[in-house]
Amino acid sequence: MTKVALVTGGAQGIGQAIVQRLATDGFAVAVADLNLELAKQTAFELTTAGKQAIALKVDVRDQNSVTAAVQKTVSALGGFDVIVNNAGIGPTTPIQTITPEQFDQIYQINVGGVVWGIQAAVAQFKKKPRREHEIIGKIINATSQAGVVGNPNLLLYSSTKFAVRGLTQVAARDLAKDGITVNAFAPGIVKTPMMYDIAHQVSRHAGKDDNWGMQTFAKNIALGRLSEPAEVAAAVSFLASSDSDYITGHTLEVDGGMQFN
Ligand SMILES: NC(=O)C1=CN([C@@H]2O[C@H](COP(=O)(O)OP(=O)(O)OC[C@H]3O[C@@H](n4cnc5c(N)ncnc54)[C@H](O)[C@@H]3O)[C@@H](O)[C@H]2O)C=CC1
Ligand SMILES: CC(=O)C(C)=O
Numbered sequence: 001m002t003k004v005a006l007v008t009g010g011a012q013g014i015g016q017a018i019v020q021r022l023a024t025d026g027f028a029v030a031v032a033d034l035n036l037e038l039a040k041q042t043a044f045e046l047t048t049a050g051k052q053a054i055a056l057k058v059d060v061r062d063q064n065s066v067t068a069a070v071q072k073t074v075s076a077l078g079g080f081d082v083i084v085n086n087a088g089i090g091p092t093t094p095i096q097t098i099t100p101e102q103f104d105q106i107y108q109i110n111v112g113g114v115v116w117g118i119q120a121a122v123a124q125f126k127k128k129p130r131r132e133h134e135i136i137g138k139i140i141n142a143t144s145q146a147g148v149v150g151n152p153n154l155l156l157y158s159s160t161k162f163a164v165r166g167l168t169q170v171a172a173r174d175l176a177k178d179g180i181t182v183n184a185f186a187p188g189i190v191k192t193p194m195m196y197d198i199a200h201q202v203s204r205h206a207g208k209d210d211n212w213g214m215q216t217f218a219k220n221i222a223l224g225r226l227s228e229p230a231e232v233a234a235a236v237s238f239l240a241s242s243d244s245d246y247i248t249g250h251t252l253e254v255d256g257g258m259q260f261n
Contacts, residue, residue, distance in 0.1 A: 006030040009087030011038035013192030017229035028052035060113025070120040085117035110160035172249030181248040188255025222257025
């Protein structure tokens with residue numbers, strides 16, 4: 001039977017590369033994003049290429065919105081096997097500029113969105129029949145190299161990504177008995193709209209041009225180059241496949257050698 005995956009923030013950047021890769025792997029995919037127009041475009045490109053895909057509007061801050069997106073996916077695609085909690089935002093936050101509004105927004109999206117995604121996915125997974133020790137659902141969360149080591153200028157962002165690694169470990173322990181694995185992926189510096197925006201902001205604070213910001217981040221990459229979104233998607237493909245059935249609670253770093261643990 002065709003497996004079904006939902007990817008939040010699937011309309012652009014890393015999320016888009018993930019839906020494209022999972023569709024190529026044979027999944028029917030739900031492209032769930034705040035930006036419905038972009039999500040439709042991504043899904044359209046996949047269906048035109050003969051893949052099974054739908055577009056859904058979701059705001060991951062909103063528990064009901066995430067639950068509804070998962071339920072719509074089940075109705076439209078006939079099952080539910082994998083959720084990739086990928087949506088996130090990455091504003092630079094010099095310490096003295098942080099406001100309560102900014103704090104709420106980034107924690108609600110980057111942490112809250114993952115919690116609601118886990119919750120909604122588990123409710124579906126638990127409806128499935130299961131043989132002893134069978135893996136019936138996979139939860140895959142986006143953290144970051146900035147969730148492995150604190151990154152300058154990113155106090156709120158970095159700390160949300162540490163939280164995602166923590167909650168991935170807790171959920172992995174809580175859900176193992178139900179045949180659900182929970183893992184995370186930690187990209188490095190990936191060529192996406194988010195990363196170009198961060199590089200722009202960091203460069204602006206330093207009074208330099210945008211290229212300076214990107215090169216500053218790139219300095220610590222052992223493999224000596226920035227990452228393509230498809231390279232992150234390849235790691236997520238593994239975490240979504242049965243090849244990773246004996247892995248849970250793990251953060252897979254896909255950063256060209258920025259961090260070694
Ligand atoms: N680009 C990079 O270098 C890195 C990115 N990451 C993480 O990977 C994930 C994807 O990042 P990128 O593709 O770079 O970001 P991006 O900004 O290019 O794309 C993010 C997508 O999430 C969607 N989104 C934002 N808020 C949302 C909400 N409330 N509800 C639903 N969708 C929402 C946006 O509309 C967009 O389509 C994020 O969690 C990010 O923190 C981690 C490490 C490095
Ligand atoms: C955006 C991000 O996750 C970085 C810089 O690691």
